[in-house]
Structures are given as structure tokens and as C-alpha cells.
Amino acid sequence: ALMITDECINCDVCEPECPNEAIYPGDEIYEIDPNLCTECVGHYDEPQCQQVCPVDCIPLDPDHKETREQLMTKYEALMAAK
Ligand code: SF4
Ligand code: SF4
Numbered sequence: 001a002l003m004i005t006d007e008c009i010n011c012d013v014c015e016p017e018c019p020n021e022a023i024y025p026g027d028e029i030y031e032i033d034p035n036l037c038t039e040c041v042g043h044y045d046e047p048q049c050q051q052v053c054p055v056d057c058i059p060l061d062p063d064h065k066e067t068r069e070q071l072m073t074k075y076e077a078l079m080a081a082k
Contacts, residue, residue: 001034002047003061014049014058020078023049034064041068042075 001022004014008029015023015030020043022036032049039060040047050058066074 001037001061001064001066002032002039002049002058003034003064004030004032005057005059007055007057009055011054013052013054017048017052019043019048020075032058032061034061035074036078037064038071038075038078039066041071042079 004023006029010025010029012025012030015025018037019040020036020038022033023030024033025031047058050056
């Protein structure tokens with residue numbers, strides 16, 4: 001999963017771009033639910049939130065490192081639950 005750092009300026013550009021609805025406004029900055037973020041695997045070649053963030057504050061979450069296979073498994077589980 002990716003994460004949003006405290007450099008976030010709450011511009012709201014990323015939230016509608018997420019195909020998994022993993023991004024939401026937190027108490028102070030936007031946040032990513034690691035259970036929903038597939039790093040856009042299954043949907044796009046590149047993480048869409050990273051592409052649009054004007055301050056480049058969406059790195060990989062070191063606490064939620066996943067392989068491409070794990071991300072694809074998550075994607076499939078999310079799709080099956082829809
Ligand atoms: Fe959503 Fe993709 Fe960003 Fe994860 S990487 S939060 S799935 S837009
Ligand atoms: Fe924050 Fe970047 Fe999302 Fe804007 S695009 S809300 S700065 S994480």
C-alpha cells in the first residue's frame with residue numbers, strides 16, 4: 001500500500017482518482033486505507049494518486065510492503081466483494 005505524508009496540503013485531487021476508494025479525508029490530512037490500496041494493481045500501470053499529487057507526498061508505506069502477487073490477490077478479493 002501507499003501512504004500519505006504530513007506534507008499533504010488537503011487539495012482533494014487524489015481522492016476521486018482512486019479506483020478502490022482507499023483515500024479519505026482524515027482528521028488533519030488525507031489518508032489511505034492500506035486494506036483497500038492495491039497500489040493500483042489490477043486497474044492501472046501506475047498509482048493514480050501519485051500521478052496527480054501536486055506535492056508528491058504519497059510514498060510506499062514501509063509498514064505495508066506487498067509483492068505484486070499480494071496486491072493482485074487483494075485486488076481480486078476487493079472485486080469479489082463488490
Ligand atoms: Fe488508490 Fe491506487 Fe493510490 Fe492506492 S495507489 S491509494 S489504490 S490511487
Ligand atoms: Fe494530499 Fe496529495 Fe492527495 Fe492533495 S493529492 S490531498 S496533497 S495527498
